[in-house]
Each structure stands twice: as C-alpha cells, then as structure tokens.
Amino acid sequence: MSRVLAIDLGGTNLRAGLAEAGRISLDCLPEILARAPAPSSLSAFIDVVAPLAARDDVAAVGIAIPGLVSATRCRWVPNLPWLDGIDLQSLFPAKPVFAGNDAQFSLVAEAAAGAARSASNAILLAIGTGIGSALLADGRVVRGDGGAAVSFGWACADLEAAGYERHGWLERQASGTALDQAARSIGLSDGKALADAARDGAPQALRAITAAAEALATALSGAVALTGSRRVVVAGGVSASMDVLGPALVKRLHLLLPPHLRDTVVTSGSFGESAALCGAALAARNHPAWDDRK
Template sequence: MNLNVPNTLRRMNASVVLNVIRQNSPLSRAQIAKLTGITKATVSEIVSDLLDEKIIYESGFSETGGLGRKGVLVNFDPDHGLGIGIDLGGTKITFSLFNLNAEILAQRQEPTYPVTTRIEFIDRFSASIQAFIEYHQVPREKLRVMGIATPGIVNHLSGVVLEGSPNLPEWDNIPLAAELSSRLNIRVILENDIRAALVGEMWRGKCRHVHSAALIGIGTGLGAALLVDGKIIRGVNNAAGEIGYMMFERSHLSQNWRNKGCFENYCSGSGLSGRIEELSGASMSAKEILQAAASREHLPNQVVEELADYLTIGIINIVNIANVEKIILTGGVAQSAALFLPRVQANLDRHLFANTRVFVELSELKEQAPLYGIAMLALDVVYPSIHFMPDTQIN
C-alpha cells in the first residue's frame, strides 16, 4: 500500500488549480471546480493554501446572472516571485528581470569586462548583478532564482561550465552557479546560450507548438540546439549541438580543428574573416565581408556562397538524423541571411525528400530568445508546479 498517494494526488490537484487560475483568472471557486473537475470542497482547500502562500489573491465578485450568491474571484499574482535572467556573451552581457509568467519586466546591457582572470570576471559580474537588482529596487524576499545563459558546454544539473568560450577568461571547469550563489545568496541555474535561446523560441518565438526543431546560431562562432519529440537534447556529456566540429570530407580528418571546428571554419563570422585572409591575405571583419558581398564584390561573394553551401550540408545532416520540423537561424551573421538563405533553401529543396523537407526561418526574437529561455528554464526548476509548456521536457 502506497501511503503517499493522497499527498501526491493533493499536489497534482494543487498544480492543476494553480495553472487554471494562472491561465484564466479572475475565476471564482465554483468556476475553478467546473474547469478542473475537482470537487468544490477540494478546490476551496487548495485556494486557501494558495492564498496563504500569496501566489494568488482575491479581488471582486463573479456575476451570477440571477439571485444566487456571488463568488469571490481569485487572481494569479505573477509578481509573487521574480527572477534575474542573464545572457552572458563574449562581447556583451544582457541582464533582465522576469516574473512568474516569464515576462521580461526590465533589461540592461553592458560590454563584457576586459579582464584576464576568472576571479576578476566573477567579482565584476557579481557587482553588476547586484547593481541591476538595486537599480530596479527588486525586493530580496521576492527574488527566487537567477538564470544564466553562457557559451560553451554546460552541465545544467551541477551548474558547471565544462568547456567555455575563448572570449571569456579561464572559462573551463568553472562552478559558476555555486560561485555566484555564494556571493549573491540566490539559487542559480545555468544553461548553454543557444539551448536557452531554443527554449525561448519554444515559448515566444518560431518554435511554439513545435515538437522537433533545431536552432542554429551563426555569429562569431557556430553552435546549435536540438528539440526532438518534445525533449531538449543535451547528450551524455551536455555537448549535443556542437555542430561547429562537423567534418565534410576525408581530407578534413588530417587537420587539427581543436581551436576552431571544421564547420565553424566555413560557416561563422570568424570563419568568414579567416577564409578571406587565407584566400587573399586581406584582413576584413565579418561585417565588412557581408557588406562587400551585398555589393557583389567577387571574393566576399564567393566566401558567402561557400558559407551557404556548407550550411546547407550541415542542415541536411541534422534533418536526416533528427527529421526536424523547423530550422531557425539566429546570431549576428544570420541577420544578413538575405545574402545566402535563398541559396540554402534552393539547395535543401533539391536534396531533401517529401518527408524530410524543411523551410529555414530567421528568429524574430533575436537577442531576446536566450532571456526568455533562461527565464523558462529557471522557473521550471523553482516552480515545477507551474506548467508553461506541458507537452515538452526542457530540464
């Protein structure tokens, strides 16, 4: 006999009631009972508990349409708990404040710190977070969690950056969640930035109601995140999506791609610059190359076409392995996709079949995607009873 069944059932019912209130408030207790199929007596008990917790509040009365007694309306309070969401990049850091509806309430950006040691970086990072909290007068008693989206291979369960970005100092094997939690006295959730962006696309962007998709980030570097059959794929060592290290021909095996992966060498901002220098000896930024390609200059146009063709091959490989429904592009280079996306889509249409065909789309959330995503990931940990995307598994 399982003695925990009543408690388990009560928790399940409480979660159902809370989510119905969150999605449909204001509601009376009678309306909640009707929507959930839970008895009025049980609903009243659960509502009393939620009122004590202050995650809901009473306001006004329902219309009865007759002589019956009006019911007191209850409402979800999205500001009962707040969180800090951060997109930690190699060139800039974006701070945000979110509530229990995963809505972004405030946002600020600053350049990534020009320091050379991990300790210096974390000290300045902690000070910036504290300044953001104080500037927006966030009550500490309401601050429940902080989520950080960072480049590199991240163990989201332990909060450790296993292999990080070369643009961040000593960013390997760093217990970032524990370091920040001890300094700021707040629970910290960590995730890879592209994976967080994919969750953001699932919540507010191009991947809503989609169960299999890939988000490809083409910026200074190259990375991807995968959603397969409603589950975010991380892999045994959290390295799923490291597509920058894909190889495409036998000769690639003889080269050392440790510092910059083969695919990344052909399909990224730094890769474009490297290819121009390799082919001509000229030094050009990715932005300059893309502008020159837009003006139909021969060599810049050639390396952008090369990028398009390698991107096509990478997408075909992803599609044939995972049979995804959507491919979304994000990142700085992706913002110039008008230069190469028609070529990519034409190649895909030529080589994919009826059951694997996909259309490549651009993210509309852009830099907002990882902020929404890390908010979702953090809330899923500290408020598991709130069901934002019940048909997906993000943690």
C-alpha cells in the same frame, strides 16, 4: 510578485534582466538591469551579479553560458576560461540557479514564443564568432550527455580535413569569423561588407557567400535527416545576412535531403540578441522545453 533574474553571459558582453517569465514574449522582454563588457575574472562576475541575485523580489536565477554546462557546473567555456569547473549554484546559494548553453536557452525562447513556436522539433544555429547549436525534440531541448549536445560547429563534411584544437570544421567555413576572413581575402573589411557586396551582385562576394552557405547546408542536411526537424532557426549576427546566405543554403539543403524532408524551412530567429536572456528567464521558471523536474 516574485520574478527571475536572467543573465546572458557572452564572450564579449554581459546582460542581466528582471523578468516575469510567464509573460515573456516578443513584446514583453526582461527589464535590463545591467549591461557591461564580459567580466575578466570570477570575482568581477560576482561583483556584478551578486547584488542583483540578492534582491528580495528575485526568486530564481537563470544563466546562459557560451560553452558546455552540465546541470549548474561549467565544464568548458573557451572564451571565459575562468568559468571552467565552476558550479554556478555555489556562487548564489540562497536562490535556485538554472544554467545552460546560450544556444540552448535561445531555442527555449524561440520555442516558447518565437520562430519555433509551432514546432515540436527544430534545430537552432547561433552563428556569430563561432557556431553554437541546439535541438528541440518532441517539445524539449536536448542537452545530451553532460550537456554536450551543443557542438554543431564541429560538424565536418570534408574527408581530408585536419582536426583543430579550438575551432570546428564548420566554424572555419561558415561562422561570422569565416565570413570576415573571406571578405578580407577579396579586399573587403568584414562579413557585413561581404554580404552588402553580394546584395549588389559582386561576383567574388557571391562566390564566397555561396561557398559558406553550401558548406553549412551540407553539414546541416545530416542533422535534419537524423532528427527529422523540418524547421531550422538561424540566430546570431550572421542571421542579418540570411537574405543573401539563405537562398543558396536552402537550395543545397533540399537537394541533399530525402523527399519527405524537402519542405524544411530555414528562418531567422525572432528574439534577436534577447533570445538567450529570455530563454534563461523561461528556464528559471521551468518552462516545459527545459523543465529540470522531468
């Protein structure tokens, strides 16, 4: 049986796996073929991936990218600038290539067999070093003009905020990087230590966590109200801290929403670090949430 090569190319690491996309589930993940630090150049990327894509049993290639992708062309990849302007299909001309933002592909997986499985409309926030995002509307991931519907980290809820070149307002309030900075400001090592201290009831840690949660909820309320999405899936490293971040987030989110949306559920993703990889495999098999033929 022909299979698909799924690639999750992150700003820090690369993972590649072989999958029978029709069988992707929480109990049936891609078989990992390669795991390596993120390539530092286009040639290094090709060296890793080309032999895998050339396998006889690979029928298609799905690639998740941490940036802006239009069809198979990378438009803006801040952490991997050597990808900017590259058409991924041209790198592997013998196989059809399906490319997408990693948060969008993560939502494909969560919609197919994870935390958004029963939802036709959902929002996914991938909160790690920055904040990625994706929207499921009527069962299909919205890509936006040129693939640009991926930028919720740039949402703003401060009338006095100054713009920044590389990081959005919400990322500066509630990303993993922001939680690391908040931790260091009160003498802790990182965001994980901040969450641990909040679990123990440390007042300064609780205030810092609450501030991040309320900033996130304030921005998120507009997205929920605009789209009518009653399910919000949180992925990425910060999802491990949802037990302390979640209560303040949900409380303020429900306060700011209209009555018909105050049952909105905020939950952690089901696929963990495998979400983008599984979504890439599903997209390469034209899953209905991504199908390019529509």
